[in-house]
Amino acid sequence: xxxxxxxxxxxxxxxxxxxxxxxxxxxxxxxxxxxxxxxxxxxxxxxxxxxxxxxxxxxxxxxxxxxxxxxxxxxxxxxxxxxxxxxxxxxxxxxxxxxxxxxxxxxxxxxxxxxxxxxxxxxxxxxxxxxxxxxxxxxxxxxxxxxxxxxxxxxxxxxxxxxxxxxxxxxxxxxxxxxxxxxxxxxxxxxxxxxxxxxxxxxxxxxxxxxxxxxxxxxxxxxxxxxxxxxxxxxxxxxxxxxxxxxxxxxxxxxxxxxxxxxxxxxxxxxxxxxxxxxxxxxxxxxxxxxxxxxxxxxxxxxxxxxxxxxxxxxxxxxxxxxxxxxxxxxxxxxxxxxxxxxxxxxxxxxxxxxxxxxxxxxxxxxxxxxxxxxxxxxxxxxxxxxxxxxxxxxxx
Numbered sequence: 001x002x003x004x005x006x007x008x009x010x011x012x013x014x015x016x017x018x019x020x021x022x023x024x025x026x027x028x029x030x031x032x033x034x035x036x037x038x039x040x041x042x043x044x045x046x047x048x049x050x051x052x053x054x055x056x057x058x059x060x061x062x063x064x065x066x067x068x069x070x071x072x073x074x075x076x077x078x079x080x081x082x083x084x085x086x087x088x089x090x091x092x093x094x095x096x097x098x099x100x101x102x103x104x105x106x107x108x109x110x111x112x113x114x115x116x117x118x119x120x121x122x123x124x125x126x127x128x129x130x131x132x133x134x135x136x137x138x139x140x141x142x143x144x145x146x147x148x149x150x151x152x153x154x155x156x157x158x159x160x161x162x163x164x165x166x167x168x169x170x171x172x173x174x175x176x177x178x179x180x181x182x183x184x185x186x187x188x189x190x191x192x193x194x195x196x197x198x199x200x201x202x203x204x205x206x207x208x209x210x211x212x213x214x215x216x217x218x219x220x221x222x223x224x225x226x227x228x229x230x231x232x233x234x235x236x237x238x239x240x241x242x243x244x245x246x247x248x249x250x251x252x253x254x255x256x257x258x259x260x261x262x263x264x265x266x267x268x269x270x271x272x273x274x275x276x277x278x279x280x281x282x283x284x285x286x287x288x289x290x291x292x293x294x295x296x297x298x299x300x301x302x303x304x305x306x307x308x309x310x311x312x313x314x315x316x317x318x319x320x321x322x323x324x325x326x327x328x329x330x331x332x333x334x335x336x337x338x339x340x341x342x343x344x345x346x347x348x349x350x351x352x353x354x355x356x357x358x359x360x361x362x363x364x365x366x367x368x369x370x371x372x373x374x375x376x377x378x379x380x381x382x383x384x385x386x387x388x389x390x391x392x393x394x395x396x397x
């Protein structure tokens with residue numbers, strides 16, 4: 001039985017015309033003896049030596065199941081890939097989201113910096129720079145990962161102090177508050193076919209999330225209500241976003257009528273089949289549906305700005321002020337539901353948020369006409385009171 005060993009192997013250049021990185025290492029046989037093994041890691045023109053060494057360590061890890069030995073002064077990237085990320089118990093969606101954030105915004109800046117050399121001032125400068133281009137939500141996610149990664153490093157006695165613990169959240173750009181006015185909603189509906197009109201109508205009048213909408217099955221449709229108990233994602237079908245998201249949504253009578261028409265247009269309506277499937281019978285992709293159906297229809301309707309043909313790499317794909325997407329549909333639902341006289345608590349319940357603060361800050365938007373009406377009413381209240389007092393006291397001398 002071989003002993004538990006750690007090795008990093010070594011990397012050499014090879015090739016005459018096309019230079020490659022070749023990794024060498026010596027795996028153990030079951031009897032404890034060693035043999036020599038090599039692996040092609042990549043082209044020298046596309047991979048730096050430290051990247052090849054990192055790729056070799058990962059190869060050794062995958063072959064042996066052992067973690068590579070930690071250097072005396074590990075870098076942030078080494079700690080993230082070999083200690084922090086493997087110790088998380090996240091689901092695939094969380095892993096994808098956090099990995100994207102770290103790979104795009106943290107590792108390019110500090111990946112090769114030893115953990116012990118990370119400085120609070122430099123971390124704060126980085127956050128401040130990101131805040132000039134990204135939303136509060138994104139910057140907050142980056143801050144959370146800084147704190148969590150370094151807290152884990154403290155727990156493992158790799159650093160003495162968490163340099164990110166007292167970082168300040170910098171001011172960020174104003175979040176997008178795009179929602180559809182009634183005229184815009186009508187214009188969008190005029191550009192859609194029957195199925196898509198029904199989908200958009202359900203988004204704006206029932207408060208669906210896209211994953212919930214495209215996971216609906218016919219046995220979820222009941223008289224006057226819809227059951228939400230699944231959500232589709234790129235990683236398959238899962239439970240809804242939160243415990244409170246698993247619920248029944250009231251279905252307006254007119255939407256129920258259109259749903260009955262849609263059922264009659266379908267070839268198969270077995271209880272387990274999807275209500276809005278693709279041509280192959282699989283669940284619609286929210287990303288593809290927004291790109292292929294919603295955005296073109298919104299541009300045709302004149303309620304969304306088309307992306308410039310001369311767009312350069314790095315430029316925003318869409319003008320957020322006019323963007324029509326699923327978030328805009330959720331804001332439309334929250335904002336106009338408020339206009340019907342519903343309380344914040346009512347809207348929170350309909351959107352299945354964990355707190356009314358989330359509903360107020362992220363989704364409910366003031367409607368200019370409603371604000372003017374409220375201001376006029378307040379002015380009348382003060383005016384009528386002042387006039388009443390003047391009649392009682394007489395004219396001012």
